[in-house]
Every structure is written in structure tokens, then in C-alpha cells.
Amino acid sequence: MTIRITRTNWLDPRAVAFRDQMDAEVQPLYAHLRDRVPLVETDPETILVTLVATSDGDPVGTVALKRTGPFGEVKRLFVHERGRRLGVALALMTEIERAAREEGYRELFLQTGSAQPHAMALYEREGWLPVIPFGPYEGDTLLSRCYVKSLAEPIVAAEVNQDGSADGVLAHVTALDASGADIAFIDDGTLDGAGGPSLDAALVAAAAAEETARIALAPRVRVTHTEPFNVAKAVQSLDWSAAGRAAWLVDVSSTAAEAAAVGRRSAPQPDEAWAEAAAVIDTARRLWDSWEDDAEIRDIATGRFIDADRLHYVDVETEWFSVKGPSIVPRSPQGQIPVAVEAGTDDASIAVAAREADIVRVSGPHAADIVRRVRVAAAHRPIRILVDVDPREAVAAPHGRDDDEQLAAWAAFLRAESGADGVVLTGDAETNARAARTIARRPATAPTLRAALGLERPASRYAAATKGPTR
Amino acid sequence: MSKRQVHLGAHFPGVNATTIWTRPESGSQIDPASFTHFARTAERGFMDLMFLAEGLRLREHAGRIHDLDVVGRPDTLVQLAQIARQTSHIGLVATLSTTFNEPAEFARQLATLDALSNGRAAWNLVTSHDAFFGANFRRGGFLADEDRYARAESFTDAVFALWDAAGSDEEVRVSDRFFDIAARPSVPPTPQGRPVVMQAGTSPEGREIAARFADVIFSPFAAGSAAASFAADIRERLVAHGRAEDALKILPAAGFALGDTHEEALEQATRDRWDQVSPATAVRQIETIWGREFEGFDPEGALPPASDVVEGVELSAGRAKVHADHRAQAMQLIERAQAEGLSARAAVVATSTRLSPLIGTPAEVARVIDESVQAGLSDGFMLIPSITPTGLDRFVDEVVPELQNRGSYRTEWEGATLRENLGSARA
Numbered sequence: 051m052t053i054r055i056t057r058t059n060w061l062d063p064r065a066v067a068f069r070d071q072m073d074a075e076v077q078p079l080y081a082h083l084r085d086r087v088p089l090v091e092t093d094p095e096t097i098l099v100t101l102v103a104t105s106d107g108d109p110v111g112t113v114a115l116k117r118t119g120p121f122g123e124v125k126r127l128f129v130h131e132r133g134r135r136l137g138v139a140l141a142l143m144t145e146i147e148r149a150a151r152e153e154g155y156r157e158l159f160l161q162t163g164s165a166q167p168h169a170m171a172l173y174e175r176e177g178w179l180p181v182i183p184f185g186p187y188e189g190d191t192l193l194s195r196c197y198v199k200s201l202a203e204p205i206v207a208a209e210v211n212q213d214g215s216a217d218g219v220l221a222h223v224t225a226l227d228a229s230g231a232d233i234a235f236i237d238d239g240t241l242d243g244a245g246g247p248s249l250d251a252a253l254v255a256a257a258a259a260e261e262t263a264r265i266a267l268a269p270r271v272r273v274t275h276t277e278p279f280n281v282a283k284a285v286q287s288l289d290w291s292a293a294g295r296a297a298w299l300v301d302v303s304s305t306a307a308e309a310a311a312v313g314r315r316s317a318p319q320p321d322e323a324w325a326e327a328a329a330v331i332d333t334a335r336r337l338w339d340s341w342e343d344d345a346e347i348r349d350i351a352t353g354r355f356i357d358a359d360r361l362h363y364v365d366v367e368t369e370w371f372s373v374k375g376p377s378i379v380p381r382s383p384q385g386q387i388p389v390a391v392e393a394g395t396d397d398a399s400i401a402v403a404a405r406e407a408d409i410v411r412v413s414g415p416h417a418a419d420i421v422r423r424v425r426v427a428a429a430h431r432p433i434r435i436l437v438d439v440d441p442r443e444a445v446a447a448p449h450g451r452d453d454d455e456q457l458a459a460w461a462a463f464l465r466a467e468s469g470a471d472g473v474v475l476t477g478d479a480e481t482n483a484r485a486a487r488t489i490a491r492r493p494a495t496a497p498t499l500r501a502a503l504g505l506e507r508p509a510s511r512y513a514a515a516t517k518g519p520t521r
Numbered sequence: 522m523s524k525r526q527v528h529l530g531a532h533f534p535g536v537n538a539t540t541i542w543t544r545p546e547s548g549s550q551i552d553p554a555s556f557t558h559f560a561r562t563a564e565r566g567f568m569d570l571m572f573l574a575e576g577l578r579l580r581e582h583a584g585r586i587h588d589l590d591v592v593g594r595p596d597t598l599v600q601l602a603q604i605a606r607q608t609s610h611i612g613l614v615a616t617l618s619t620t621f622n623e624p625a626e627f628a629r630q631l632a633t634l635d636a637l638s639n640g641r642a643a644w645n646l647v648t649s650h651d652a653f654f655g656a657n658f659r660r661g662g663f664l665a666d667e668d669r670y671a672r673a674e675s676f677t678d679a680v681f682a683l684w685d686a687a688g689s690d691e692e693v694r695v696s697d698r699f700f701d702i703a704a705r706p707s708v709p710p711t712p713q714g715r716p717v718v719m720q721a722g723t724s725p726e727g728r729e730i731a732a733r734f735a736d737v738i739f740s741p742f743a744a745g746s747a748a749a750s751f752a753a754d755i756r757e758r759l760v761a762h763g764r765a766e767d768a769l770k771i772l773p774a775a776g777f778a779l780g781d782t783h784e785e786a787l788e789q790a791t792r793d794r795w796d797q798v799s800p801a802t803a804v805r806q807i808e809t810i811w812g813r814e815f816e817g818f819d820p821e822g823a824l825p826p827a828s829d830v831v832e833g834v835e836l837s838a839g840r841a842k843v844h845a846d847h848r849a850q851a852m853q854l855i856e857r858a859q860a861e862g863l864s865a866r867a868a869v870v871a872t873s874t875r876l877s878p879l880i881g882t883p884a885e886v887a888r889v890i891d892e893s894v895q896a897g898l899s900d901g902f903m904l905i906p907s908i909t910p911t912g913l914d915r916f917v918d919e920v921v922p923e924l925q926n927r928g929s930y931r932t933e934w935e936g937a938t939l940r941e942n943l944g945s946a947r948a
Contacts, residue, residue: 353801
């Protein structure tokens with residue numbers, strides 16, 4: 051007996067026949083709800099893939115993949131009596147997940163019914179997580195039982211808020227590290243003390259580098275009132291301290307209070323502050339490339355410690371600042387340190403995120419729209435988008451088995467809804483660590499952050515210009 | 522009566538003309554593990570502090586990046602923040618400029634280091650003075666040379682005010698010709714309140730700043746009458762500022778060489794001096810003094826004639842100017858070479874590195890240190906080893922026990938914070 055899965059179309063008579071049989075079997079189970087739960091019709095235009103399974107040539111089952119708003123939805127899994135207990139359902143599900151990955155989905159959803167315990171058991175066995183009824187099933191807790199499954203491992207980051215104490219902030223980061231989270235965004239207060247006392251995030255990150263093994267450390271460092279040269283070397287040095295686990299969450303300042311605390315310039319408008327931030331990022335990237343990887347030669351014969359030809363002035367001149375270079379720090383483990391930007395709903399931050407960032411954070415009710423705008427503007431640049439998720443707001447699925455499972459489903463749901471590649475947990479230390487433990491992939495070793503994000507380590511742009519990228 | 526106690530600092534070798542990078546044991550100047558080894562060794566030796574220098578632009582010679590010495594270092598504060606979590610008692614000194622920093626950010630960073638280290642942060646106050654460094658900063662070469670120390674004073678006043686206000690909601694206002702600031706403290710109160718302040722300038726202005734603000738002064742006068750008159754001058758200035766005569770710990774900078782016998786130590790010191798001045802380095806130094814380049818110059822041959830000196834040309838950029846009068850400097854070299862029959866390189870070796878008093882057996886070096894302190898010439902030394910990162914190992918293993926045996930060096934820490942271990946009241 052051989053089971054074969056073939057791709058066909060929605061109107062394949064075998065598939066149509068199975069769906070009719072399925073309706074005949076299932077609909078009587080819900081007859082008593084018919085007045086209260088409207089029937090959801092399937093528009094054939096939204097069907098992306100239809101599969102039929104055969105056993106030694108006989109059709110035994112079907113399943114389909116449907117586009118439901120931003121979600122990929124598995125529809126109409128049905129196995130005929132003669133195909134049951136042969137693994138047909140599993141084979142169909144495996145194949146439809148593969149097809150969904152090819153379509154670019156990172157999460158899949160499905161809906162089944164409360165009177166089909168065997169179906170629910172199958173999905174739960176296969177790693178599907180219960181989630182609140184979504185999309186066309188929203189609000190229906192009588193009939194619908196919805197599930198989500200992640201097809202790609204999400205990037206799991208967390209926001210580390212400061213409580214004003216070194217011990218508090220470091221405990222939060224170390225708990226996240228133990229939980230398997232990928233990135234800790236370490237928040238920073240402003241120089242005018244608004245929002246209460248806190249510690250310099252870049253230095254907290256350096257201390258945390260010593261107390262963690264795997265997690266990447268991404269301090270928030272504002273660029274409006276700081277020196278581009280200093281910011282670049284601090285982040286680059288953090289990359290040395292953390293052995294390639296550094297990132298930089300770029301932010302701007304446009305409050306009058308912070309401008310007065312520094313006293314060097316008046317507060318810029320947000321658009322101008324972001325335009326300057328783009329220039330600071332570009333300058334930092336040039337400084338990070340200003341030493342080629344093999345600049346240090348220690349050539350005793352000529353007495354030269356470095357090959358000065360492999361160090362480069364960056365000669366940046368902008369309307370806000372100029373920087374000569376090179377960096378005082380040799381090229382760091384990652385070479386180019388991942389840059390993160392929070393894209394708001396304004397054009398300015400979206401433009402900077404799309405043009406300059408490796409990691410983009412989005413949040414709020416318009417997250418999906420921002421993700422779409424960033425992806426369009428970023429065009430072919432490799433970019434990883436993370437959506438803020440507060441694990442304290444995870445909505446209880448009506449049939450969720452425990453809190454952790456609900457959290458994981460909630461995070462996957464929000465990620466899929468927004469089209470992001472991962473999440474940023476924005477809860478307190480305890481809920482963040484618990485959520486990360488549930489959804490993070492926990493790498494066995496500590497790769498550099500670039501490697502964890504699937505980004506290559508580029509050669510210095512200056513080396514590439516003179517000698518080709520292979521040296 | 523108990524003896525005056527010795528205090529020791531450890532200068533990370535790294536980027537320094539005295540660091541030897543050509544030996545097999547010469548390690549990385551940038552790998553964090555080098556800093557870890559050095560810090561833990563210094564702490565094992567009960568040293569008060571570990572010191573990181575700073576250079577805000579790579580040095581140049583004749584318009585090209587200087588390539589003969591160790592190049593490349595971490596961001597001082599980031600590196601020290603990491604070390605803060607690897608150590609528990611040693612003070613962590615960051616060299617930071619008052620010229621290219623702003624008080625609000627600066628005060629926050631130092632306070633953060635103080636919090637992360639549980640009270641072990643220190644600031645080596647320096648000024649930067651030319652457009653060469655300014656080319657990397659927003660303000661550029663904005664500050665007239667004669668205003669360097671005036672800005673430094675105003676800067677330090679503002680920073681102290683911000684530190685003192687931590688924990689309150691008090692607004693700090695500074696309004697003068699350098700600053701126009703209105704800031705509430707952005708950090709929590711930290712263990713030392715005011716991190717320890719060091720100063721390394723020897724100019725009258727530098728000494729004045731030190732006498733006003735600093736807890737430790739790092740001098741180049743390691744011995745003899747120069748050390749004595751420096752110490753006397755500092756005490757006088759302290760009193761003039763209403764501070765106690767011993768409010769400022771004087772730590773002269775010194776390299777050292779150890780041997781099982783005195784002769785062995787002298788041989789080691791000689792080897793170090795020759796390794797510090799490679800043939801290429803000798804040529805570079807001669808070019809700097811003569812104010813011109815010498816293509817194909819043989820450093821094992823004779824020095825160029827004094828008539829070749831080009832006055833007013835500064836080939837070296839990015840380091841402290843040591844040769845104020847080039848022609849006089851050249852004459853000194855030539856006379857030394859003629860008197861002793863030295864090659865060009867040998868003449869540079871003989872004149873360019875200051876001979877340390879700390880050369881001998883461990884017992885001899887311990888005695889020299891102890892006697893300097895008991896005589897009131899210093900409060901100890903800032904040690905500058907020449908090998909990264911193991912250059913301090915033998916000193917800690919062999920000289921420190923000798924100092925302890927003499928009853929003039931701690932065998933346990935006096936307190937938890939750097940200020941407590943230095944025995945410094947707040948300036």
C-alpha cells in the first residue's frame with residue numbers, strides 16, 4: 051500500500067466529493083448551533099493549494115490551504131473511512147505545511163469544531179497551539195476551535211525596562227538568557243531624568259555581556275545629543291565584550307528638556323532628528339569598516355604592528371557633524387553590528403528603518419500596516435521585523451491547556467497577524483522570561499547575532515573597494 | 522606608629538609606546554580576555570586601581586597613521602563596565618576628556634560605572650587641545666588652547682553638581698561661557714556618590730585642577746628631587762584650596778624590571794628598552810625630532826647632522842608633545858652619541874625612555890617603593906608593565922609579598938569602595 055499526495059485544484063471532482071462527504075458527516079454535529087453560528091463560506095479565489103491523497107491509486111483524503119487576510123489557513127482536512135488509521139491525515143498535513151512554507155507563511159492557522167475531539171487531539175499531538183478564534187471565526191467560542199502552528203522559528207526578543215538599580219536590570223537580562231531568548235533590548239532613560247533614574251544602557255549591556263552566555267545585547271542609544279564617534283566605538287566595543295552578541299537600538303530625542311540638559315543645541319523636530327539618525331548610523335557603519343579584518347600584522351621584520359593601508363579614514367561630512375576616523379577600535383567579531391530601529395507610524399522613522407536597519411521593531415494597532423510599509427521600502431535588503439507583544443495581555447484561548455501554551459499561541463498569532471519575523475516581549479521580568487522559555491528556540495551554542503539572524507558577516511566596504519570581497 | 526601605606530595602580534599596557542608587541546608572550550591589546558587577566562592579576566595583588574588610557578584619534582606620523590606601536594583599543598567605559606563584573610575590589614579608572622564630552626551624559630556614564638562596580642569608578646581627568654582630535658567630534662577644534670582648563674573646571678563643577686544631586690529632583694543649572702545647562706539628575710544615587718577623580722597633567726594648570734578636584738595625581742616624577750619638589754608643590758596647592766595635605770594621593774608612573782639578581786634585572790631592563798625602540802621606531806623618532814623624513818635612513822649608522830633640523834615642523838600628531846625644542850633635542854642626542862660612540866638607534870634608546878627606579882630583585886623593588894612612600898615622595902606607584910596582558914604577573918607574585926612583609930602594604934581590603942580603599946574623603 052502506497053500513499054501518494056498530489057497537488058490538484060479546488061474543483062477536482064475527488065476533492066469536491068470528499069468535501070460533500072465531510073459536510074454530511076460534520077454538519078449534523080452542529081445542527082443545534084446553526085441559529086447562533088453563521089456558516090462561513092469559502093471563496094474559491096482564496097484557495098492557494100488543494101491536495102488529494104491516494105492509497106494504491108484510490109483517493110482517500112484531501113486538504114487545502116487558504117489565504118485568510120494575513121493568515122495562511124488550513125481548510126477541509128478530510129480522510130475517507132477506507133484511508134483512516136493509515137497515516138493519511140498526517141501525510142496531508144505535512145505536505146500542506148511544506149506548501150505553506152513555499153507560499154511564504156511562517157504561521158499556519160486552522161479552525162475545527164468543538165464536537166470533533168479526534169481532530170483536536172490530532173492537531174495538539176502535532177504541535178498546534180490553541181488560539182482565540184480569529185478572522186472569520188472571531189467571537190465564535192461555541193463552535194470554533196482555532197489553532198496556530200509556527201512553521202519558522204520566531205526571533206524572540208524582550209524589552210528590558212530599568213528599575214533604577216544595576217542588580218534589577220542585570221537580573222532581568224540573565225533571566226532572559228537562561229530562558230533562551232535571542233535578544234535583550236535594554237532600555238535607557240533620557241539625560242534630563244524624565245521618567246525617573248536609570249543607568250546608561252550601553253554600559254549595562256557591557257556588564258550583562260559578562261553575566262550571560264547566549265543572548266544578544268541591544269542597548270537603546272540615542273544619537274541626537276551624543277557623539278557619533280563615541281556611540282560607534284561604544285557599540286563596537288560592546289561587540290568585542292559580548293563576543294559578537296551586540297546590537298544597537300537607535301533612537302532620537304526631540305524633547306526640549308533633554309536638549310536643555312545637554313545644552314549644546316536646541317531640540318530638533320522628529321523628522322530632522324531621524325534624518326540625522328540615518329547619517330549617524332551610516333557613519334557608525336563606516337567606522338566599523340574602517341579597519342579591515344586583517345589590518346593588524348605584527349610584522350617584526352619591518353617593525354610594523356598594523357598595515358596602515360588597511361586602515362581607512364571615513365571622512366564623513368554632514369550638515370550636523372563631521373567625523374574623520376578611523377575608529378580607535380579594531381573591526382569587531384560581527385564586523386557590522388546589527389542596527390535596530392523602532393518604526394512608528396511616521397514616515398521619517400519608517401524610512402530610516404527601511405533604509406538603514408537590520409532589525410525593525412513595530413508595535414501598536416497599526417503594526418501590520420507598518421510592517422508592510424517597511425518591507426516595501428526596504429525592497430531587497432535583508433531585514434528582520436519584530437512586533438511588540440505584551441505577554442501579560444495574552445488572551446485566554448477557550449480551550450487552552452495552560453498559561454504557557456496560551457502565551458505561545460498569542461505571540462504566534464500577533465506575529466502572523468502583523469507579518470513579522472519575531473516578537474519583542476514587553477512584559478515584566480518574570481512574564482518575559484516565562485514567555486521566552488515557552489516560545490524561544492534555545493540554541494545550543496552562542497552564535498553571533500548576525501549568524502542567529504541569518505545575516506552573513508560582510509567584509510569591510512573599504513577592503514571590498516580595493517581588493518575584492520574574498521580577502 | 523604604623524607605617525605609611527603604599528598604594529599601587531596598574532596601567533594596562535595596550536596602546537603605549539612602552540608596550541612591547543614583538544615577543545612571543547605579547548598578547549592581544551583588544552581581546553577582552555587580556556583585560557580580564559590584567560584586572561584579576563592587579564586585584565590579586567591588592568592594587569587600588571586599574572587604569573585605562575584613551576586616545577580619541579589614531580596617532581599619525583607625517584600625515585600617515587602611525588603603524589609601529591600597538592594600535593587599537595576598546596571604548597574605555599564599555600571595557601570597564603565588563604571588568605566591573607569580573608572583579609570585586611579593584612578601582613576602575615577611565616581616562617576621559619573634558620573637551621569632547623558634555624556634562625549630563627558624562628556624569629550619567631561615570632555614575633553607571635559606579636553602580637555596576639558597586640563603588641569602584643574613577644575618572645582620569647584630561648583635556649584635549651587641538652583640531653586633530655576635534656575632527657572626530659561635533660564641536661570640532663572649538664576650544665582655544667588657553668581655555669582648555671577653564672572649560673575643564675566648569676565641566677567638573679557641573680559633573681560634581683549632577684552627581685551630588687542624584688536621588689533628588691533638584692535641577693542643576695550651569696550657565697557660563699562654556700555651558701548652558703538645566704538638568705535634573707538622570708541616575709540613581711551610587712555607592713561612591715562622587716567617583717574618584719585622578720589627574721595626570723604636570724602643567725601648573727593641571728596641578729591646580731588636581732588640587733581642586735582630584736583624589737589621585739599621576740605624575741611622571743618617580744624619584745629624587747623632582748619627585749620631592751612635585752610632592753611639596755602639590756601639598757602647597759592643596760592647602761591653598763582648603764584641603765588636607767594628604768588629600769591627594771601621588772602615584773608616579775613607572776615601568777619596572779625584575780630579576781633573580783640585580784644584574785639580571787638590569788639586563789631585563791636593557792632588553793626592554795631596546796625592544797621598545799625597534800630600528801623603525803628609532804628612525805621615526807629621529808624624523809620627529811628633526812622635523813623631516815629621512816628616506817632609507819640606517820638607524821645602525823650615525824645620526825643626521827643638527828643642520829638638517831627643520832624648525833617648526835611637527836610630524837607627530839595625536840600624542841603628548843615631548844619635544845618642545847627640536848634643535849635642542851637633536852643636539853642632546855648628537856652629543857650623547859658622540860660622547861659614548863653610539864649609533865643613531867642606540868642614542869635614541871639611551872635618551873628616549875626614562876630610567877625607572879623600579880629595577881632589581883623583588884626585594885629591592887619593594888624597598889625602593891616603600892622608601893619612596895615613607896619619605897613622603899609619593900603614595901606609591903602607577904605601574905606600567907611592557908607586556909600585554911601578563912606583564913604584571915611577576916610583580917604581583919613576588920614584589921607584593923615583599924611589600925606586605927615590610928608592613929606597608931595591605932593584606933586585606935580596607936573597604937568595599939575605591940574611595941574607602943584609597944582612604945580619600947570626598948573632594
